[in-house]
Amino acid sequence: MVVEAERAPTTPMQVMRRLSGIWVSVVSVLVGLVVWEIVARFFIDPFFLPSVTSIFFGAVELIQRGLLFEHIAISMFRIIVGFALGSVAAIPLGLIIGSYLPVRQLFDPYIHFLRFIPALALTTLFLVWFGVGEVSKVLLVMYSTGFIVVINTATGVVTTHKNKTLAAQTLGATPWQIFWLVTVPAAVPSMYVGMRLALAGSFLVIVAVEMLAAESGLGYLIWTSKLYFRIDWMFVGIFLLGFFGLLTDYAWKMIGRHLLGRYVRETADY
Amino acid sequence: MAIQIQHVSFAYDGARSRALVLEDVDLTVADGEFLILLGPSGCGKSTLLRLIAGFDRPTSGNVRMNGNEITGPGKDRGMVFQDLDSALFQWLTVRRNVEFGLRVNHVVDHERKLQSDEALRMVNLSGHEDKLVDELSGGMKQRVQIARMLAMRPEIMLMDEPFAALDAQTRQMLQTQLVSIWSEVKRTAIYVTHDIREALNLGQRVVLMSAGPRANIKHEYDVPLDYPRDQTDPVYIKLLSTLSKDIEEEVTKVWS
Numbered sequence: 001m002v003v004e005a006e007r008a009p010t011t012p013m014q015v016m017r018r019l020s021g022i023w024v025s026v027v028s029v030l031v032g033l034v035v036w037e038i039v040a041r042f043f044i045d046p047f048f049l050p051s052v053t054s055i056f057f058g059a060v061e062l063i064q065r066g067l068l069f070e071h072i073a074i075s076m077f078r079i080i081v082g083f084a085l086g087s088v089a090a091i092p093l094g095l096i097i098g099s100y101l102p103v104r105q106l107f108d109p110y111i112h113f114l115r116f117i118p119a120l121a122l123t124t125l126f127l128v129w130f131g132v133g134e135v136s137k138v139l140l141v142m143y144s145t146g147f148i149v150v151i152n153t154a155t156g157v158v159t160t161h162k163n164k165t166l167a168a169q170t171l172g173a174t175p176w177q178i179f180w181l182v183t184v185p186a187a188v189p190s191m192y193v194g195m196r197l198a199l200a201g202s203f204l205v206i207v208a209v210e211m212l213a214a215e216s217g218l219g220y221l222i223w224t225s226k227l228y229f230r231i232d233w234m235f236v237g238i239f240l241l242g243f244f245g246l247l248t249d250y251a252w253k254m255i256g257r258h259l260l261g262r263y264v265r266e267t268a269d270y
Numbered sequence: 271m272a273i274q275i276q277h278v279s280f281a282y283d284g285a286r287s288r289a290l291v292l293e294d295v296d297l298t299v300a301d302g303e304f305l306i307l308l309g310p311s312g313c314g315k316s317t318l319l320r321l322i323a324g325f326d327r328p329t330s331g332n333v334r335m336n337g338n339e340i341t342g343p344g345k346d347r348g349m350v351f352q353d354l355d356s357a358l359f360q361w362l363t364v365r366r367n368v369e370f371g372l373r374v375n376h377v378v379d380h381e382r383k384l385q386s387d388e389a390l391r392m393v394n395l396s397g398h399e400d401k402l403v404d405e406l407s408g409g410m411k412q413r414v415q416i417a418r419m420l421a422m423r424p425e426i427m428l429m430d431e432p433f434a435a436l437d438a439q440t441r442q443m444l445q446t447q448l449v450s451i452w453s454e455v456k457r458t459a460i461y462v463t464h465d466i467r468e469a470l471n472l473g474q475r476v477v478l479m480s481a482g483p484r485a486n487i488k489h490e491y492d493v494p495l496d497y498p499r500d501q502t503d504p505v506y507i508k509l510l511s512t513l514s515k516d517i518e519e520e521v522t523k524v525w526s
Contacts, residue, residue, distance in 0.1 A: 161356035161357070162356075163351050163353060163356040163357040164356065164357060164358075164359065166323075166325055166343065166349070166351075166357070167349065167351065167357045167358075167415075167418075168370070168374075169342075169343035170323065170343050170344070170345065170347060170348055170349045170419075170424075171345060171348075171370055171371030171374060171375075171418070171422060172344070172345035172371055172374055172375050172422070173370075173371075173374040174374070177374045181370075181374065182359065185359070185361045186359075186361075188361070262361045262362075262402055263361045265360075265402075265404065
């Protein structure tokens with residue numbers, strides 16, 4: 001299986017192929033940066049598109065002022081805590097909703113009504129309810145994470161093939177055993193995918209919330225850069241969002257491959 | 271008498287005007303018998319098997335096992351599904367799949383190992399225990415399903431076209447293997463197929479069903495031949511042509 005070979009390179013040939021794959025990506029990024037630098041220096045007004053080097057010096061300046069790492073840390077804290085708590089609440093709920101029709105009917109109207117209300121629309125309300133501190137921001141990330149994970153988890157349960165449950169019944173499994181040993185593992189792939197989508201969604205929410213109602217974080221950095229006409233700082237914020245988004249997604253993919261490997265075999269490959 | 275089916279009719283819930291899939295089916299299956307349910311596609315032979323498995327309940331009539339009415343699935347009746355993937359637990363290794371029933375029934379360690387080893391040996395999967403099932407070929411997947419059933423030592427082995435999705439060579443090999451397993455374990459086997467040769471290679475008795483809806487049992491044929499079946503035997507050839515004609519009548523009914 002090709003997938004298998006890529007996951008665990010064993011022969012020198014496979015290691016080579018893997019490395020050359022990484023090099024293609026590295027070269028692609030370097031070429032991109034050089035093209036950007038040239039275009040920004042010679043063809044476009046730096047007010048609209050600053051060069052890579054000036055963004056870099058902008059970042060150095062922010063570090064010297066001692067605020068950059070704080071912005072990064074606080075944004076990541078809000079994202080990760082909100083994402084983790086949201087998932088912890090959503091997974092059991094999704095499993096129950098998927099398994100028991102009465103529970104589904106009980107929650108369905110709320111879930112399908114609320115999930116169309118973006119966290120952004122609730123930002124001010126949450127600030128009023130939960131204060132201007134971290135609680136309201138974490139809760140907003142939880143809110144946006146929760147719906148995605150609940151729906152994906154429940155979908156995973158509902159789409160578990162009937163034959164698996166029937167087979168377990170002919171093998172003498174009790175309903176409780178079927179739930180834990182068949183339904184839950186069978187739903188892991190869609191839980192995993194749901195959480196990956198929710199993680200990306202968390203970045204979206206936190207940036208918007210920080211722009212609207214925060215005194216710190218990468219969203220705040222981007223928003224305030226406007227006030228100082230520092231488009232290079234704005235690009236630093238934008239770049240860091242992309243970078244940390246990529247990093248957390250990569251981390252999630254590695255968790256999928258190494259801890260959940262046998263449950264999410266295909267899902268964790270892209 | 272292992273299985274006794276009396277006046278069984280069946281319609282799916284909510285089916286239009288409760289169109290009957292099966293109507294007034296009577297059948298008895300003897301202890302230790304290898305019985306084939308043969309019929310054109312859509313004739314309800316799988317439905318009849320599901321009634322014996324207890325996955326569905328008859329709309330009228332009853333299905334009994336050793337005199338007791340069947341009200342649901344049970345570990346005394348094992349099942350092999352036609353689909354290669356949907357019935358296996360793809361997150362488990364071959365051994366864990368085979369041991370699933372033993373584990374949920376809290377069979378002690380050494381006994382469990384003994385029973386799963388025996389089942390794996392019978393289907394020739396020894397040495398593949400640690401593979402995940404999606405690393406296996408279609409034929410091997412079906413052997414895992416068979417081993418998973420055998421490990422539970424069910425009284426009755428139900429099989430729903432288990433080899434229909436496989437290539438001809440694999441199918442023939444598995445038919446031979448299945449016959450030797452059946453002779454070794456001496457349990458009742460009820461096997462659904464639409465393939466006449468498969469029916470004659472495996473069964474001691476072939477029950478031909480009429481085309482649905484309102485399907486019923488059309489004819490029964492005894493196969494008075496020793497295993498492995500000699501496909502050049504005049505009796506085999508005679509049965510093959512009789513069954514072909516008989517089943518063709520049913521297929522024509524559906525298409526005209």
